[in-house]
Amino acid sequence: MDRLRNAQRRIFGSEESEGRIDASYEPLEGGSEGLDGEPIEHASHEEFSWIDYSIFMLLGIAMLWAWNMFLAAAPYFQHRFESDDRLLRNFQSTELSVSTVGSFGSIIVLTKLQARASYPKRIMASLMINLVVFVFLALSTRLFLGVSAGVYFVFLMILVLCTSLAAALCQNGLFAYVSGFGREEYTQAIMMGQGIAGVLPCIAQIVSVLSVPERKSEQGAPQESSTSAFAYFLTATVICTSSLVAFAYLRSRHGSRERIKHILDSDEESVAPGETKEVPLSRLLRKLFWLGGAVFLTFAITMMFPVFTGQIQSVRDPLSAPRLFQPSSFIPLAFLFWNIGDLIGRVLPAVPALSLTSQPRVLFILAVSRVIFIPMYFLCNIGGKGAKVNSDVFYLLVVQVFYGISNGYVGSSCMMGFVEWVDSEEREAAGGFMSLCLVAGLTAGSFLSFLAAGS
Secondary structure (H helix, E strand, C coil): HHHHHHHHHHCCCCEECCCCEECCCCCCCCCEEECCCCCCCCCCCCCCCCCHHHHHHHHHHHHHHHHHHHHHHHHHHHHHCCCCCCHHHHHHHHHHHHHHHHHHHHHHHHHCCCCCCCHHHHHHHHHHHHHHHHHHHHHHHHHHHHHHCHHHHHHHHHHHHHHCCCCCCHHHHHHHHHHCCCCCHHHHHHHHHHHHHHHHHHHHHHHHCCCCEEEEEECCEEEEEHHHHHHHHHHHHHHHHHHHHHHHHHHHCCCCCCCCCCCCCCCCCCCCCCCCCCCCCCHHHCCHHHHHHCCCCCHHHHHHHHHHHHHHCCCCCCCCCCHHHHHHHHHHHHHHHHHHHHHHHHHHHCCCCCCCCCCCHHHHHHHHHHHHHHHHHHCCCCCCCCCCCCCHHHHHHHHHHHHHHHHHHHHHHHHHHHHHHHHHHHHHHHHHHHHHHHHHHHHHHHHHHHHHCCC
């Protein structure tokens, strides 16, 4: 009977317990069992290393640095598009759409190409692409300043598309690569690094704006200078170069061993050297339905915040307010508060008492409930037209921080917990699948953001 029950579990992915069948969500304690009830042995976990943890955190920073850099640099781009009202109004939503569509398409292709995938090479390629993009952005603040808004818009969208490809390569490669180490802590390090990637670009943007003399337009409104933008984009090249060096060191630390190659399955079916066993997406969807859905909804809802944040101004008069509350620095300040909340949320799942990785349906419900933050933006000073709640504290601390916390907590919980619901040999493909769900959510949310842009 034990053999028959174990066979049923392997065939139908379910287990009878207390008189009912719990179809697909049962954590896998160390993987599957054989037909005789014996556990299938999997490779032991790597010993935890703070050096590896720190490197994965730095790679997480590099993964989303370009994304957050484009968002935080909104005041500079507004300055470049001020001569064209249509571009000024829609450039941020277009930027989001180009980025997410590029990432989504790339992720789909990369997920299909599981066999013979070299994930370290994908990570290296992504860092090199971003480095080239950052150099071009820095040069654009010094050269060809007289080009039209339309020409600069095309240039910017090409760079955004390049960074979307880099983000797809990095997400697909890094989550697959780290899964081979078998430690949730390293995945959490990547997620925390992504949170830090939201905080540091905003700080760099604010410092670069405040460190150069203030400029005024003909109407007296403050503007951001090309000098501050140059320093800001140059900082990004330093981060990317550091990540390249750190990842090369990580590879050298572990020699030539392939961290993402799996052991033989229960039938001793071998995978050809240099080739990764392909896992059907339908199987991953069945096992990760709630977690994948939670990730999708979390980031689809999150995509509303960049457009609102780029439009909302301080309730103070920009002509007489301290420089920190003028649009050129207040917008990155608002991004900073959101990303501080996001960083806090990404750290919380590391506390065992706050972990919900074993409760995928609860995470799905929390993801849906985040929609409540969207109407809260309409209480703030959108486009300088006045606020129903006349308080910067309400906007920065209540709306931005808690919206960010909810994003970081739900997103990180899903990305940390998926390894509990798949077999050991499926972890690599499951990492790519969860990245696909994440980018799909970003893509859907980016198109919905045009509604926010027109509000």
